[in-house]
Every structure is written in structure tokens, then in C-alpha cells.
Amino acid sequence: MSPAQARERFRAGERVPTAGWCRGWAQANLIAVPKGLRYDLLLFAHHNPQACPVLDVGEPGAWSTALFAGDLRTDLPGYRLYHDGVPVADLGEVVAEWRADLVPFLIGCSFTFERALLAAGVPVRHLELGVNVPMYVTSVPCATAGSLSGPLVVSMRPVPEELVKTAVEVSGRYPLVHGAPVHVGAPEAIGIRDLARPDFGDPVEVRAGEVPLFWACGVTPQAAIMASGIEYAIGHLPGHMAIMDARDDDYLVT
Template sequence: MTALEQPGILTPSQAREVFRTGEVPETTSGWCRGHVQANLLAVPRDLAFDALLFALRNPGPCPLLEVTDPGDPHAHEIATADLRTDLPAYRVYEHGRLVAEVTDATEYWRDDLVALLTGCSFTFETALATAGVPLRHIEQGRNVPMYVTSWQCRPAGRLAGPLVVSMRPVPATLVATAIEVTAGHPLAHGAPVHTGDPAGLGIASLDRPDFGDAVEFEDGDVPMFWACGVTPQAVVMASEAPFVITHSPGRMLITDRSDENLAQ
């Protein structure tokens, strides 16, 4: 049985070794159960203050976990990891346009980059499952669906743009449970920003996510929406930022921190 067939039992260091070999899962949701996952946003030093200010002004989609020194491509606080190689896949943006999606970002990494690592909703999925809340995207072997909304984030300097949300169908009888569980994980986006009618977020159709995969609902399911760490990518595109490296949506840095440690 390969690592991709039993990813939940891997340690974070084992998972990162898998990713360094170039093996790319559809999503890291369900990987290394009980460990924190993180989004990546690497920007040139001259944009780093704006990026940091944006995260501080928008803690829902961008809960900060670690910020690297300029030119240092390694995480130190939340993982012993090389940010150029230890994620499954990366996206490279130039002037707001996606120009490459790669499994190794070494070729694109610059000496002036500052990396912001922010919390991810995959982190609270173990707690949801433990509380009996089904995770339809995992059941169906799909990436979580993500949508660009009509809600605007608070701008910061040269960065401005829309909120992105992830969506999980939850049985109506478990909506309150899902809210309570995720509210206890503020560094993983916390409680949902919206529940119910997607039109309230300006989403025209749940069948056409902007990132990730559409998922099927079971009878009695209600759509629940959480602020998403892909928000900076939508902001980068809207702001036409000159150069940025991010994670590929749904393919995260798996850290050495435990979910319980992060929640505390």
C-alpha cells in the first residue's frame, strides 16, 4: 500500500518526504491526522509589509502562524521544512497572472522573498470528524470546493480583493456542532462566516467552484462556508502583484504542530 493510500497515518516529516519525491495528492485533506496544515504566501521584501498588514487586518482568511526572514526559504517555528520543496505543489504568479504550477519551487525562489504561513481549515477536520460531522469531500475523494465571494477584504497598501471561502455540506442537525467545534480553532479560520444560501456570498452555483472540486450533497445537508487561505491568491490576482509564490489550492504545508497545540 502506497503513502497516498494511507496518508492519515503518516508523520508530517514522512509526508514532506513524499512531496519532495514529486508525488502529488489531489489534496492534503485527511493527511497526517491531528497535525496543523498551513497556507503559503511568499512575496518580495518590498511587498512584505503590505502582505503582513493584510493578514493582520484579515485574520479570518489569514491567521498568521509564522513569518520568515527575507531570503530564508525555511520554516522554523511550526515545522522543520524547506518551503521550496516540502509542499505538494506550488503556484507562481506574475503581475496577477498564474504563470506556472510546479511540484518544486526552487527554480522560482528569490533571495528577497518573505514567506507568510497561515492557518488552514484542514486543521480542524479531525475535530469535526471526531464530533461526528461528516466530511463529504474526503468521503468522495475530492478536494474541498472553494469560491471567490462578493465580500471584500480590508485592503492593505497595494493589496486588495475578495474573500475566498471553502464549503462543506453538513447535515442540518449537526450545523450547531460544526460551528462550536470550528470556533475553537481560530488559527484555522475559526467558525464559519456564512451558513445556508450561497447567494448571500455572491456565489452563483455550488457546482462551479473557483478552486477545488464540486462535492455532492446528501439529503438534509446544508452548505457551510469558512474563510479560506486561498484568499491571498485571489487578492494577488485582483491587485496584479508583480511576483508571488503560493501553495496550490488544497495542497498544503503539513507542519509538526499538533491540532490540540494550535487550538490552545
């Protein structure tokens, strides 16, 4: 399936997490903020590059970008609307909510390197189960930038112990879509009390002989929106990504 075909299905009402969709094409997190906050968000991303690798930025009011030829208001499978830092609605489209002053940012997504993990023999549990990737708010603070501060969010994939090095090396070749894990094992060391209760997405089993690996997650800007009480913002529903007009290998560093 091409990105355009996937976006057409989402525009028609299909509401699903996008892990495994459009193999070979990159995916991105969406966060749109009022133009008065665009510098703060750019600076926040600069100070927290592993969590917030910026792939593309639109002009105020724009609903497409150079790397996303569709309509950012309708062509993702789910959106989350924020007022004063509070998530007030999960929506299937945001045409009425898309203000003329909103600046859309597309942030790298770790779904982009999952094809490479599979090719290297690393299993991806949420793809096996057909569920959303589990995501957790950690106790690790991000660097503050202007009005934005908040905790690091991570995604988790359990990996057989003998394949941990491979998973680290493979994902590390994709630095603009989060790169290598930020933490390996011991979830309590980063403030995660219960892997069976993710803050976003679905739980997956960590089996005997497996190690939980944690990657920085592009939901981190939404955590900062909440922690900072930002007046208005629109993000993607976690796990329901923007499928871009860019190849996953465009972000491979060899």
C-alpha cells in the same frame, strides 16, 4: 504518517491534495511575496484575520520556518507561480523560482480542525470522496491594506442540518485556522452562483437535509495577489498544503 515522512513523499514527486494527511498535525497555506510587500501582507492579514490568520513568517530568502522544518520550495505537493497578478504556472517544486527577496508566510488552514469535526460526528464530504475541498471566490471584499485588496475566498463543507450547530462550535474553537464559518446556507448571498463549479478544488454534492457551510479560506491572499496585480509571488496549489511541525491541538482554544 509524520509531517517529515509526508514532506519526503512530496519532495519525491507525489502530487495530491493534503486533506486527511497526517491526522493530528496542523496544515498551512503558503504565500511568499517580495520583502517590499511583507508589511502590506502583514497589515492585510491583520485587517482580515479570519481569512488570513498568520501562523509563521520566515526571513527574506528563507525556505524553512520555526514551524516548518522542511524545505518550502520542494516539500509541498504543489505550487502556483504568479507574475503581475497572473497565475502563470503550477509546479511541483519552486527551487529555481524562489528568489532571495521572498518572504514566506504560513497561514492557518481549515484542514487542521477536520479531525475534530469527525470526532464530533460531523461528516466531511471531501474526505469521504477522496477529493479536494471546494473553494469559491465570493463577492465579499476584504479590507484593503497598502497595495493589497481583493475578495474573500471560502471553502465549503455540506453538513446535516441537525449538526450545523456542532460544526460551528467545534471549528470555532480553532480561531487561528479560520475558526467558525463566515456564512451558513444561501451561497448566492455571498456571490456564489453555482456550488457545482468551484473556483478551486472539486465539487461535492450537497444532499437533501444538508446545509452548505462556508469557512474563510487561506487562498484569500492569492486572490488578493491576483486582484492587486502583484509583480511576483509564490503560493501553494489550493488544497495542497504545507504540513507543519505543530499539532492541530496547538490551535485549540478551550
